[in-house]
Amino acid sequence: MPKSKHAVLSASSSHRWLSCTPSARLEQEFSDSCSEAAAEGTAAHALAEHKLKRALKRRSQKPISPYDCDEMDECTDGYVQFVLETLSDVKKSCADPLVLIEQRLDFSDFVPDGFGTGDCLIVADHTLHIIDFKYGRGVLVDAENNPQMMLYALGALRLFDSLYDITEVSMSIYQPRREHYSSWSIPVPELMTWTETTLKPKAALAFQGEGEFCPGAWCTFCRAAVRCRARAEEKLALAKYEFAPPPLLTDKDIEDVLAKLGDLTKWAKEIADYALDAALRQGKKWRGFKLVEGRSNRKFSDETAVAEAAKNAGFIDIYKTSLITLTEMEKLMGKKEFQNILGDLVYKPPGKPTLVPENDKRPELHISDAKNDFRENMED
Ligand code: SF4
Structure with missing residues (x-):
């Protein structure tokens, strides 16, 4: 079943509304346009659901979508394999675990009107396993302290805690297009402490649209992001820089500016794209600006x-x-x-050197070595 209906405080956006409580209500002022990536993700989930059902010998009809391709086929095969391996591990200690696929999970006892859909749950004695398939490649997702998974856990415990003696929840994320797998476990009492001390108070604020606006990495998928004043203020505060008296920038000045540049240019592009889109689609006039034709290259007409x-x-x-x-x-x-x-x-030529923050996962380029190699080649 495709995931199409979302609660105001949905599990998938919980990282955002837990970090910036007023965002959930502010987002409602913007239409929920379905991006190409989201539509592709929905298609991948439908195919994964079908394959998993068939692997478990359940009835299912293969979904057809315009996104069907070898890559989606391989990723969904990998997901099914991952679930089957987890299931086989679980069976070593529990003879008859329960497997639920695309299960609607209601966590409204803790989050007003809160519900979501878990991709796969394996319910066994003592441990509840939650497996989430992420088809996106943009943002790497970890299972540790992942509020989306923790909300699913609460919804699943509501259904099964009285039937099985569950003491621990194990959460796994399978993200094949990033070749990434992440797993994390939390004892049920710890989950309930988080629920009482963090989740419930923040969810109550978020549902009322109250609390402090708090910009951060979670703004990326916020529908209000481009027009959000708090985010704009944060970015413009980044741009303010008090330069020391010497007429030339010091290395330290340049390092400070470099550290802010990525965030600033990304935000600036979002604002420019938004303004252009409004001018094109709605005929919006921005004072001091006009629409013109961009440069183009000559082409043959026939x-x-x-x-x-x-x-x-x-x-x-x-x-x-x-x-x-x-x-x-x-x-x-x-x-x-x-x-x-x-x-x-097939070979992969070296990429153009790029300056990135230190915490980037790529290994550092040793430019002096490269220079020496070049010199040696010239002298040979
Ligand atoms: S853009 Fe960021 S700061 Fe603004 S409402 Fe959304 S999450 Fe909050």
């Missing part, structure tokens, strides 16, 4: 007529053939065959 005219004029060396791109080739052959046939002929 390639057949061009070839004809060129040949008639005696120019015959007018065609070139080129290979389709690597991605197109991989799609054409499928990942496995592509690897078999062309794997040895």
Whole structure:
């Protein structure tokens, strides 16, 4: 079943409304337009649900979507494999665990009108397993202290705690397009302490649209993000910089500006895109600005007529053939065959050097080594 209906305080947006309580109500002023990535995610979940049901010998009809592709097929196969392996582990200590797929979970005892849908639950003696399939590749998601999973846990405990003696909840996230898997467990009493001390008071504030606006990483998917004053103030505060007296910027000044630049340029682009979109779609006039045509390159209007005219004029060396791109080739052959046939002929050239924050996961480029290599090659 596709995930389409969302509560005001949904589990999937809980990281945001727990961090910035007024965001849930502010977001309601903006339409919930379904992005391409969200539609693709829904299609992947529907396929994953189907495959898992079939693997567990349950009835299901294969969903068809315009997003069907080899990658989605492989990712959903991997998810099913992951669930089956978890299930087989669980069976070592519990003969007859219960497996629920796309289960609606009601956590409204703790969050007003709160509900969500768990991708897969495995209910066994002592331990409740919650598995979440993430098809997105944009943001890496961890299971540790993940409020979405903790809310699902509360909804699942409400259903099964009286039937099974559950003492612990194990939460797993399977995110194949980032080759990422994350798992975390929490004893039930600890979960209930978090519920009483953090979740309930914040959910009550969020439902009323009260509390402090608090910008942070969670703003990324907030529907109010572009127009949010608190976020704009935070970004503009970043831009304010008190330079010391010397006429030239010091290294420290440049380091400070660099540290703020990524966040600022991203926000500035969002504002520019929003303003352009409003001007184009709604005819919005922004004082001091006007819409103009961007630069464009010349093109042939009719390639057949061009070839004809060129040949008639005696120019015959007018065609070139080129290979389709690597991605197109991989799609054409499928990942496995592509690897078999062309794997040895693929290489990855070094990327253009980029300055990134220290905590970036990529290894550091040692530019002095690269320079030395270059010099040695020249001297040989
Ligand atoms: S953009 Fe950020 S600060 Fe503004 S309402 Fe949304 S989550 Fe809160």
